[in-house]
Amino acid sequence: MTNSIHDMGGMHGFGPVEPEADEPVFHAPWERRVLAMQRATGFAGLWTIDGVRASIENLPPLTYLAASYYEKWFLGLERRVVAHGLVGEDEIAARRTLRPGIRLNRKMTAEDAKAARSGTFERPAPGPARFTAGERVRTANIHPTTHTRLPRYARGKTGTVEAVRGCHVFPDSAAIGAGDNPQWLYTVVCSARELWGDEADPAVSVSIEAFEPYLVAA
Numbered sequence: 001m002t003n004s005i006h007d008m009g010g011m012h013g014f015g016p017v018e019p020e021a022d023e024p025v026f027h028a029p030w031e032r033r034v035l036a037m038q039r040a041t042g043f044a045g046l047w048t049i050d051g052v053r054a055s056i057e058n059l060p061p062l063t064y065l066a067a068s069y070y071e072k073w074f075l076g077l078e079r080r081v082v083a084h085g086l087v088g089e090d091e092i093a094a095r096r097t098l099r100p101g102i103r104l105n106r107k108m109t110a111e112d113a114k115a116a117r118s119g120t121f122e123r124p125a126p127g128p129a130r131f132t133a134g135e136r137v138r139t140a141n142i143h144p145t146t147h148t149r150l151p152r153y154a155r156g157k158t159g160t161v162e163a164v165r166g167c168h169v170f171p172d173s174a175a176i177g178a179g180d181n182p183q184w185l186y187t188v189v190c191s192a193r194e195l196w197g198d199e200a201d202p203a204v205s206v207s208i209e210a211f212e213p214y215l216v217a218a
Contacts (some may be wrong), residue, residue: 003143003152005061009174010153010196031070036113038073044110046084050175052063054147055079128191129212131186135161136218139188141209147175154206158218159190162207171210184212 008014013187026032042052059067081087091098131137141156142148151172165185173181188210190217192200 005064006057034074040108044104050171054175071126107156108125119171129184137215138218148172152178159188162189
């Protein structure tokens with residue numbers, strides 16, 4: 001989450017969340033195609049899942065707010081194929097190919113598509129975890145221009161480490177192609193009043209998944 005419209009947690013003025021009863025997986029046939037393109041292009045390994053998220057987060061605010069879920073996926077995909085030289089902006093504007101395509105190192109087959117997706121983001125730890133369950137910590141008050149998993153509403157807040165979740169790929173690094181940079185991950189619990197002030201419900205608490213670089217001892 002960069003400091004963009006994507007980071008909407010705790011913001012006012014957007015109304016209640018209204019789940020759609022018996023919502024289908026797809027609302028239109030083109031959404032299936034977007035999901036297929038997302039999987040097929042991702043199979044080439046040119047970007048990480050965090051790079052996918054970053055390409056969507058940085059959409060212009062009005063575009064982001066007006067787009068449906070799969071429209072955001074499609075617009076992010078457009079950005080990535082252009083950034084990685086697979087397609088030119090002129091080709092997107094023309095809606096057709098204008099030059100020979102680039103041969104990729106791998107492509108998804110029908111059997112690959114049928115196979116269950118699996119994977120892990122856990123990595124060997126570069127050192128011992130800095131914090132343990134029960135410790136009080138404060139989150140960093142950061143304002144990155146690139147991807148981060150620390151939402152704005154939880155920055156500069158004090159909470160308690162509930163659990164140590166192992167060492168994992170650091171999204172902030174992976175999103176910009178800077179490698180796995182493994183970091184310890186913690187569940188940190190903050191009271192609603194710590195996050196949103198004295199008018200918040202005192203009985204409510206919020207759990208966030210926070211990587212070690214986001215935290216200091218309180």
